[in-house]
Amino acid sequence: MTNILDKNIQNALFNYILGLGDDRLILGHRLSEWCGHAHILEEDIALGNIGLDLIGQASAYLSLAAEVENKNRTEDDLAYFRNEYEFKNFQLVEQPNIDFAYTIVRQFFFDVYEGIFLEELAKSKFEQMAGIAKKSIKENIYHTRHSRNWILRLGDGTEESHVKTQTAINDLWKFTGEIFSENENDNILINENFAPDLKPLKSKWNEIIKSVLNEATLEMPENIGFSSGSRSGIHTEHLGHLLAEMQIVARSFPGAKW
């Protein structure tokens, strides 16, 4: 299918799939930073598992992106040899772990988005992409159960956990605006039924978040001052450090195979 695409669509598709891969790669990487340092062994396993699922999905998306681009690049070339401004992940997922509350809030915001989004992406006319989405739906159900349960425990646990979680929500809120925004690139694909229209999905996300935060005795912040631009390569300062670490070995030995 990829070799009969119109140049414009091919390019839009490449950028779009890259964004999907980058979200999962960067978030998976952040979760992998926890491995060995969680508060209890069970959680080392859980965070590792979720990270592993996400990096697996990232690998599938990036490999598909490379195929669509058709320039002899591999998923590893895309992961390890692009610079900050070429990464298209949401700013939300690059935010540092800080503590377990930030990690869980970041994850919960993403998981709920992912649940809504995957259902639509699975209907894409671009079958290879829809295929990856379909495979991820089951994983997302587990991820969402995990992060949702922790939001409830932390929000409605002790006063300390409540304050920490509310702080994380307030701090990360500004990064949630752009996860349902659309750009020209997306519009090309929406017109072709390759990508879902995100606009109607935002309210669904808001509803779920609101009801879970409510159950957890937490408050939903007001919608002011959202950040944006990640899909065109605008990031926070955190991404550069993450990439420096992630890419160091691959870049230190040009031409090496691993």
Next chain:
Amino acid sequence: MNEEQKLADFEARIERGEIIEPKDWMPERYRRQLIRMMSQHAHSEYVGMLPEGNWITRAPSLRRKMVLLAKVQDEAGHGLYIYSATETLGIDRKELLDQLLNGTAKYSSIFNYPSLSWADMGTIGWFVDGAAIVNQTMLAKSSYGPYARAMIRICKEENFHKKQGYEIITTLANGTAEQKKMAQDAVNRWWWPSLMMFGPTDKESPNSAELMKWKVKIKSNDELRQRFVDLTVPQAKAVNLTLPDPDLKLNEETGHWEFGHINWQEFYNVIKGNGPMNKERLKARNEAFEKGKWVREAALAYAKKHNN
């Protein structure tokens, strides 16, 4: 039945090769020795996550990143599994964890060495998991049922880890000059500490005789160490890497590879807490525990509120 008869019955069961289960009568020494050995094993899995965890974020390809993350996660699973098996002896995980955190419990000396390059991820899998397999294959026939069953399951995964480690090393050894140098450097650093993993020589091993009498262990430290050396020497040759022991030579008569003198002073130094990474490893475990305190408290508080 008096204690003496019970002991005689127990030893007769062991002699017949029967498996001891948690509810069976067992001598207090047997229970204590098992708790000591199994908890050390569980702690080793837990602490062992750190040297490899150190490279997850820098793994040079997506596939390697996933495999390494999965491996470290397996170790967490092994830790959990062996802690649970240890609990069948009437001690709880919290108490075992306290012993680890306050420094009174031991864990494998190997994890007190630093992981300094990507090649260490290959060497650890190849040597450390390789040594663990030699040890655990023996323990899978241990007289204590829960331990033996845990080992059977864990060995399957360790075999996979060893294969992956050796594959990393093979790739590096066949790679660029720099990669090969990296692989040789890692082999040089990990070889001797890996031999020390099997513990003191039979003459110096304080617990061995008792453990073997009760068939908790079937083979001695020196037998296992020799088996590991015999298995590993040809593997090193196959990838053209040199094991850092000029005295290594095949004894044609016995068919065993003879090796040079192990620096036991270094071994005892590490065991006593003075290895290159002892303090850091313990500090990392304590930090994770301390930082997680509020999370555990929140989970408990939530459970209390919502289970009523």
